[in-house]
Amino acid sequence: MSTRSAKWAIWLLLCCLLPVPYMLGGVEVAPIVRLLFFTGIIVVLNLSEGPGGIYWWAFLGLAFVQTAVIGSALYGIASLGGRMLGGLPEARRAPLIVGIALAAGSLCIAFAPYSTPMSSTSVQSGLLGVFR
Amino acid sequence: MTSATLLLVALAVTANAPPPFARTESREPCADYTPLRRPLFGDLHVHTRYSLDASTQGTRTTPAQAYAFARGEALGIQPWDDSGTAGRQVQLRRPLDFAAVTDHAELFGETTICNDREHPGHSSLMCRIYRGWPRLSFFLMNARRTPFSFCGPEQAACIAADALPWNDMQAAAEAAYDRSAACRFTTLIGYEWTGYAHRNVIFRNATVPPIAPSSAELPHETLLWSELERSCRNAPGACDFIVIPHNSNVSNAATFQTVGPDGTAFDGADARRRMANEPLVEIMQHKGSSECDRGSASEDELCGFENVPYGDLRARFVPWLDAPPAATNFARTGLGVGLREQLSIGVNPFEVGFIGSTDTHLGTPGLVYEEDYPGHGGAGLPIGSTLPDRLLDPIEFNPGGLAAVWAEENSRDAIFAALRRRETYATSGPRIVVRLFAGADLPDDLCERADFAAVGYADGVPMGSRLDAAVLGDRAPKLALRALKDPGTGDRPGTGLQRLQIVKVWVEGEQIRERVVDVASTPQTAAVDPATCRTGDDGAAQLCAVWTDPEHRADVPSAYYGRVVEQPTCRWSTRACGAAGVDCAAPATIRSGWEDCCDPTFPKTIQERAWTSPVWYSPEK
Numbered sequence: 001m002s003t004r005s006a007k008w009a010i011w012l013l014l015c016c017l018l019p020v021p022y023m024l025g026g027v028e029v030a031p032i033v034r035l036l037f038f039t040g041i042i043v044v045l046n047l048s049e050g051p052g053g054i055y056w057w058a059f060l061g062l063a064f065v066q067t068a069v070i071g072s073a074l075y076g077i078a079s080l081g082g083r084m085l086g087g088l089p090e091a092r093r094a095p096l097i098v099g100i101a102l103a104a105g106s107l108c109i110a111f112a113p114y115s116t117p118m119s120s121t122s123v124q125s126g127l128l129g130v131f132r
Numbered sequence: 133m134t135s136a137t138l139l140l141v142a143l144a145v146t147a148n149a150p151p152p153f154a155r156t157e158s159r160e161p162c163a164d165y166t167p168l169r170r171p172l173f174g175d176l177h178v179h180t181r182y183s184l185d186a187s188t189q190g191t192r193t194t195p196a197q198a199y200a201f202a203r204g205e206a207l208g209i210q211p212w213d214d215s216g217t218a219g220r221q222v223q224l225r226r227p228l229d230f231a232a233v234t235d236h237a238e239l240f241g242e243t244t245i246c247n248d249r250e251h252p253g254h255s256s257l258m259c260r261i262y263r264g265w266p267r268l269s270f271f272l273m274n275a276r277r278t279p280f281s282f283c284g285p286e287q288a289a290c291i292a293a294d295a296l297p298w299n300d301m302q303a304a305a306e307a308a309y310d311r312s313a314a315c316r317f318t319t320l321i322g323y324e325w326t327g328y329a330h331r332n333v334i335f336r337n338a339t340v341p342p343i344a345p346s347s348a349e350l351p352h353e354t355l356l357w358s359e360l361e362r363s364c365r366n367a368p369g370a371c372d373f374i375v376i377p378h379n380s381n382v383s384n385a386a387t388f389q390t391v392g393p394d395g396t397a398f399d400g401a402d403a404r405r406r407m408a409n410e411p412l413v414e415i416m417q418h419k420g421s422s423e424c425d426r427g428s429a430s431e432d433e434l435c436g437f438e439n440v441p442y443g444d445l446r447a448r449f450v451p452w453l454d455a456p457p458a459a460t461n462f463a464r465t466g467l468g469v470g471l472r473e474q475l476s477i478g479v480n481p482f483e484v485g486f487i488g489s490t491d492t493h494l495g496t497p498g499l500v501y502e503e504d505y506p507g508h509g510g511a512g513l514p515i516g517s518t519l520p521d522r523l524l525d526p527i528e529f530n531p532g533g534l535a536a537v538w539a540e541e542n543s544r545d546a547i548f549a550a551l552r553r554r555e556t557y558a559t560s561g562p563r564i565v566v567r568l569f570a571g572a573d574l575p576d577d578l579c580e581r582a583d584f585a586a587v588g589y590a591d592g593v594p595m596g597s598r599l600d601a602a603v604l605g606d607r608a609p610k611l612a613l614r615a616l617k618d619p620g621t622g623d624r625p626g627t628g629l630q631r632l633q634i635v636k637v638w639v640e641g642e643q644i645r646e647r648v649v650d651v652a653s654t655p656q657t658a659a660v661d662p663a664t665c666r667t668g669d670d671g672a673a674q675l676c677a678v679w680t681d682p683e684h685r686a687d688v689p690s691a692y693y694g695r696v697v698e699q700p701t702c703r704w705s706t707r708a709c710g711a712a713g714v715d716c717a718a719p720a721t722i723r724s725g726w727e728d729c730c731d732p733t734f735p736k737t738i739q740e741r742a743w744t745s746p747v748w749y750s751p752e753k
Contacts, residue, residue, distance in 0.1 A: 025271030025449055038268060041261060045272070048257050053277025118267040123520045 001093040007082030009097050014074045017104050017127070019114050022066045024059070030114040032070050034130050038118070039063040151540055153549035156370040157337045162315035162541035168585045169538040169555070171565050172547065174230035175202065175497035176322065176535050177332055177378060177417060177489035179509075182235040182297035183324075184243045184273060186493040188266035189509045190516060193495025195233040195301045199308035202231040202497040203317050209494050209506060210515045219519060220506055224498050225621045226563070228534075229542050230318040231497040233301055234332045237323045237346035239273055240297050241290030245282060253282030253289060271449070291343075298323070298344050306338060315542040325356050329386035330379055332414070333360065336372040336548040340364070352393035353377075354402075357409045374551055376487065378414035380466065381422040382445035385458040387413070388466035388482055390473055403473060403481035412551060415463045415743060416488035416533035416558045418508040418525075419445070423743060424464040424646075425457055432635075432648050434697065437738065438560065440528040448526075467637045467691045467746060468644030474689050474750055475639060485554025485596045485745030486693070488533025500531045500561030502738075503624075505704040508532060521712075522725025527705050527734050533560045536742070538567070538594065554596025557744045562618035562626055564742040568595040568694045572607040579676035584614055595694070596745040601686070601752035608684035609749055613651060614676040615696040615742065627698045627740065628671020630654055634679055637746075638690035648695075651677035658699040662736035665702035665710070687751050694744040700737040705729065 001009070015036075019029045024038060042060050046052070085093050107113075108127035116125040151165070179186040180193045190210035193201075201207040204227035208218025245251045246259035253259060258280055262269035283290035305319035322334040327347035333356075341363040350356045356375065364371035380387035390398045398406075415422045419440060426436035442448070443457030459465045463486065470482030492499060493509030507515070507524035508531065515524070536557045537550035550556060557566055567585060569578075571592025578587055592612070593599060599609055611634055618626030631653035637646050652675040658668045675696070684690075702710075709729035715721045716730035728734070 024268060026267050038265070041257075041265075041268075042272070045257055045261070049276075049281055051278065052275065055275035055277065056272070059272065059275055118265045119516055123516060124518075 001090060001097070003082050003086045006085045006093050006097060007078050010081040010085075011075055011078035013097065013101050013104070014078060015071070017101075017108055018074065020070050020074075022070065024063060024118070026117050028114075028116055028118055030116050030125070030130050032067065032074065034116070035063065035067055035070070039067050151546070153540075153545050155545050156339075156372070157544060159311040159543065160313045162543055163313040164315060165541045167540060168589065169540055169550075171536050171563075172229035172318075172539050172542055173498075173534050173536050173559075173563050174228050174232075174318075174547075175489045175492075176232045176234065176320065176334060176376065176487060177324075177414060177491045178231060178233045178495065178497045179235055179324070179491070179493040180233055180495040181247075182240065182243065182301070183493065184236060184239045185270055186235075186495070186509055187243055187247070188262070188270040189493060190266075191494055191509060195235075195304035195495075196307060198233050198495040198497055199231060199304055199317075199319055201495065202228045203308065207496060209496070211517050211519055213517065222494075222496055222499055222506060225501075225624060227317065228498040230320065230537075230547055232320040232322040232332070232334055233304065233495075233497075234322040234324045234334075235297060235301065236326050237298075237344040238326050238348050240344070240346070241283070241287075241293035242273060242280060244293040244296050245289065248293070251289075251293070253280075256280070256282040258282065294343055302338065302340065309544070310542075318542050318544055318547055320544060320547065325350070325353075325375075327351055327353065327356070329353070329377060329383040331356070331410075332376045332378060334374050334376060334548075334551065335364070337370055337544050339369045339371040341367075341371070353410075354393055354405075357405065360409070372548070373409075374412065374548075375410045376412045376414050377410060378417060378489070378491065379419055379422065379445065380413065380415075380463060381420045381457060381461050382440060382443060383461060384444040384446075385460040388460050388463075388469050390469065390481065398473065398477060398481055400477050400479045403477060403479035406481040407479075407483055411483075411485060411554050412487055412556060412745075413463055413466070413484045414489055414535075414558070415486045416560050417491040418529055418532040419491060420528065420530070421560070422461070422463050425459055425462045427456060427459075430464070430646060432646070434633075434648075434695070434739070434741075436735070437741065438530045441733065464635065464637060464646060465644060468639060468646070471637065471639045471689045471691060472642065472644065480689075480748065480750070483598075483748055485556050486558040486743050487535035487551075487556050488558035488560065489535050490532030492532065498534065500534060502531060502561070502702060502704040503707055505531050505708065520725065521723065523705060523708055523728055527728040527731065531561060531704055533558055534563065536563075554745045555594050556596065557742055559742040560738075560740045562698060562740045562742070564615055564618050564629070564696050564698070566613070566615040566694060566696050566742050566744055568744040568747065569593065569612045570597070570599055570609050570692065570747040572604050572609060574610045574612050574678060576610075576678050578612045578678050579614065584612070584676075588612060593747060595747060597747050599747055599749040601750060604686075604749070606686055608681045609692070609747075610678055610680045611692055611694070611747070612676075612678045613694040613744070614674070615694075616674050617672065617698070627667070627701055628654070628658075628673065629675050630658070630671050630697050630699045630739065632675045632677055633695040633697065634692055635695055636681065636690055636692050638688050640688070647683075649679065651679045654699075660700045660702060660737045662702060662706050663710070665707060667699060667701060671699040684749075689748070689750040691746040691748050693746040696742040698740045700739050703735060703738045705734060706736045
């Protein structure tokens, strides 16, 4: 795995697993892909329902800005991680990343590290709950 | 012959006379009719599944179930499992005497459509979000300023759907209202108008407008009054209403403002209209006490009771709106603003009586216990299919209070008349019984007399009234205040009383002044152990005092109200934290979600209390 690929793999991992705080009315602490999903929903809702006034625009703006800022920050962390992995032999990078992903993913499934009060099901969620 | 004897003779002669309030409905006469009035306890602020915020927090209680709960039946509440079985059961220890379900009128139709599988709008994206991510939908639906597409042309579908919850609320109220001679339980039809400053509308009887006018169409309270005057009070039939503001504490100083929607200052006509429509204010509920400010505006040591730390409810969701509450967020200052207006325009627009209620968003009227408090929802925390491992409400919230009225009987007309004449009081939950009379001729030994109320009515005026300056002359007003502790129930006796206080508000120049006087108290102050919640001394079963205002000036308008304070007991959060095993001295026990247990900003103990409606004095013109 190249350094560049490792960077993107780490970024994907962070986006899918790392709990980050964001606010859409309520505050959640969950992977940024959930925020991305909400942003997508709000975009589709705006398209299907039409303009909803200044507060709807503000809501959409809030979703976009947070997605961009948090996504960029995670990209920065992933770049650092990719550079650190650059010191390892190429053949060992992929197994290491997959291993970390499996371990972290298992932990996030087994426990409920995310705060997800937007959901109808549970205010504390594991990885599967976030995507349910 | 004393005045009390005279009154009793008069009562005997007029035993069969019509009551001192108009009867506007058909019902059996109440077997229990008390000419000198008795206290009835109720809750005039209750949300069920028809409120968007309640429904997006998993509340499934219907208005009929809410009334059944108020009458003493058990109720299942969230979280729900896949089979629809409730995770928790709640029940009142004592039924209420009266209640009103007051769901938010805003988005009635939209909420109904999103829950109606048969409606085409049910499958819209917005409704899917409502069901899948209810909290997100709460903000999206509230934030939208244009109609949703599923409302159809000219919003016809949503307007039609608006009627369903409104009609069901009326039907539930009718079914639960005891029209028999037993008069066990009274329902009042109402709803909440959730504009920039929130208000409940309470109707006198079953004659109500065909729709519940909301802030979506009527964004200022004066527009609400106009519509209700047109469609109710001035319409043919027996329709009448009062509007009760609440949460002035988080209204960003909007409740006691003295300007109209166009920014022009009140004139006498505006002030009179306000008093005709808004004779009461709800000063105690789930989202805090609105009596007075613990900040710099008052030196009253008891003003910190159940204050929330922000002055604008939006700060709960938008942190940068956070600001300390203004003095004019509070009813005590509001009384002063009213007195100041009286001096300037000749009419007091804030001659308001007090009530409390819960503002429950679980559909649980009267659930005011600090023990096993399940949280009331509202602007609180949503609960999904599992109970979260943390405090079940933001720590600054509380179980809410009750509305008490002095009425001749438990019927709609009698209770509405009591609300209208402001012979009401608020409690923070306990069923303390308190009476206040004022007048220059009250005997100094009134507390020792068995005919306290008879003499009070004969020689003075009750809470909620104006003192007649002509009768008072140059004499100082006397206030007679008597309180009985809440007896509680067999397994949970009530807490004893610690002190009785008179709060006086007056105006000097432009300055609003206040004075708090302890007029009776128990000799000992009980201690409570926050670790075990055990209390020591029980306090007094009854306190009474007759107090004469030594600083009365005939040319200065003033307001007086009574405050009754119980001995300290544990706050709900102290009990919940203790039950969860949190020990602030042992950091290992402070799990995630329970950190607020150890926030020193919030007290471990509280002193529950009751506040009478004021009496007002104004100089003779």
